[in-house]
Amino acid sequence: MSTASFLFILYNVCRMCRYFLLLFVFYLLSGFNVLAGNITHYQIYTTADGLSHRVVRDILQDRKGYLWMATWNGLCQYDGCEFSTYNKLDDGQLIGRLGSIAETENGGILCRTPQNKCYLFDPVTKRFSVPASQAFPKKQIKNPYVLKAVQNGITISDSRNTFFLSVPTKKDLSTTLHASCTDRNGNLWVNCNDVLYKISFPNEQYQYYTHIQDTDSPIYATEIRAFLHMEKEFWLAGKNGRIYMYDLHRNFIGYLSPRGDIQREPVSFGANIYSMELRHGNVWMASKGGGLFMLTPKEEGRYEIRRWTDFEGDSSIYSFAFDDRQNLWIGTYHNGLYKIAWQPNYDSLPQRVDTVAGIRHITMIDGHIAVASKKGLLIYDKDGRLEQRLCHYDCSYIYAAQDGTVYVSTMGFGLHKLVIRNGKWELESFKIPSVSSEIVLSVAEDTDGVLYFIKDDSFFKYSAGQQVQIFGSNYFGRNMTFSEAAAFIRERTLWVGTVDGYLTMHLNDLSKNNPSFCWKEILVDTLHLHTDITEIEASEGQEIRISPIVLDYGYMGKMQYKYRLNPDSVWIPLAEREPIVLNGLKNGEYLLEVQYTDSKGIWSTEITTLSIDINPPFKRKMLYAGFAVVLLVSLCLVIYYRKRRRQINFDISSGTVDGQTVGLKEEEDERFLHKAEDFVRQNIANDNLTVDFLGEYLGLSRSLLYRRMKESVNKTPAQFIKDIRIREAERLLKSQKYTIAEIADMTGFCDPKYFSRVFKKETGKVPTTYLKEQE
Structure with missing residues (x-):
């Protein structure tokens, strides 16, 4: 081959490579799907869990919320707790394999076999019948995803993303990918490789940041202890001594150095910052062991740093506050309360006001200085004179809400309210139903006055007169540990620090999941009642057994229940799958109330009720004797009324019965x-x-x-x-x-x-x- 021919071939190969490269770039920039990541949140169900058969040919969710599956061993129902199999006709004949199912207008499940034979299943009676028409409803789209079997897994695509589910197997997955369905929680149910998958996709209501920039960048690897949100930037302070600076689009700017400049390479600020505040253009920072800092912005993104350590040997400061006269009040952990009087640039030295130890938090309330310390809650006047010591609890945080309510958190003694009675400050215990609030780390409040109380493993949303919503491991799909960084809300987004990063949650998207609730079973002694009833009638001495169920299939879905008899009764917790058992009810009327959570652990706002009417008991011997008498009398009455009917019909034609008007x-x-x-x-x-x-x-x-x-x-x-x-x-x-x-x-x-x-x-x-x- 000549040199010219070789160069010509090489030129064309390069042109082809450039062409394919351009196509690849166009693919990435276009609206085509890109791999969004591997699916990690999924559960697997097999026949060992109660699944009727390893082959599922069709899946649907009915109006109530139950999942139904057409399997090779009849009809299978799943309620989030257990599977039930229905595969026999009244004559004992087995139905066998089912190919497809559909829900009728009356709530029945229409089943079709591969031989196009149809059966109608009644979920109330649990019986099959042969429908009058063998016509099968038109199939509806069960989910918005396109599933494709590939080597060692399945690709799952929608209009935006493509996910990959790893399925390690030597089988040809295309021959085992049978059925799929999306439930109302957004989970995708897939029968593949002889098992049933429940796939849960990422929750877009919150973002959890553990990496400094993106998933390829280093991780924080430390607890975030303080936030500072400014007009064009936000800062994070880590327990490792680093201060991370970002623009408002979360683009990483750099690290703040001890000299006040910004560096791209990791550098420690030189002190562990526990509190940050922007005041009159200056950034104030309190640190553990490093004293107090004031940062004044200079040209080219630099800061002039001034530092105070004149606190009689104690440089551990967890909190500070400005009063309305611009005086700065500083709480040291070992040497008490200090004050820096306002002067231009705060040139005066700190003056010790009180020697109280263990100050954790300071805030201003109606011109007074409120101090939370290990020795209790202390109230000082505007000049720093101690007015009251309210308790000896270890107090950790104080929050003054928009409506004037002041909440005080303690270490192990619950939440309290700070109130004034007869000119004196008082602490009163504040308990929120269904919520353990032994230790609250911080509080945030939105513009509507809704409060978010941050605990170490969860937080809860509270508004007076409304149901509390709890956000914990059930909601996040993982165990969470939040930090002492003061949470805050900006532009309807909640910011919370964690032990390995921080979390943001969009409050506008924080819609409650409203799962379906129904009675799975109602028994009076051994008598099964219809589960759609609203009133139960029973006699004294009869046992009433009621099984509530929430049809919610969210990830890590562990529902909680509680019930009470009549509105003034005490709520009784109920474990999942545990029935309500009522014994010894006396003659009278009762109202059973049940409340429940969804799969994320958030309590419902609705309370489901069931009326119960208890009548006086019948003596069994008298009942049996009475039954015999009734039977005998009934026979006599049948004979009597047959004879009377002719006379009555005649009398009605004349407008009278036994000489009286009808x-x-x-x-x-x-x-x-x-x-x-x-x-x-x-x-x-x-x-x-x-x-x-x-x-x-x-x-x-x-x-x-x-x-x-x-x-x-x-x-x-x-x-x-x-x-x-x-x-x-x-x-x-x-x-x-x-x-x-x-x-x-x-x-x-x-x-x-x-x-x-x-x-x-x-x-x-x-x-x-x-x-x-x-x-």
């Missing part, structure tokens, strides 16, 4: 109902008005009153009373003369919250909404 029974019912309604309306404000009182007034026993009401209006006496109360409440709401609390009291509801729940259940609207519609 409308006599209706008139008697009308008088009975009118008398009962008058009594209820006369006593409607009495919250002790019961079925027994009504029966006593009407001269009927409880059982006779129950039957008479059922015959007249097809309602129980309790429902009859409740309906009158609700109708009266509607009338009062329409008048717009009373508050909701007053109307609740006027209609016999002792608790406005209980009134609101009952009103919504009966009318479909809460009282506030109903009232607004009348305006």
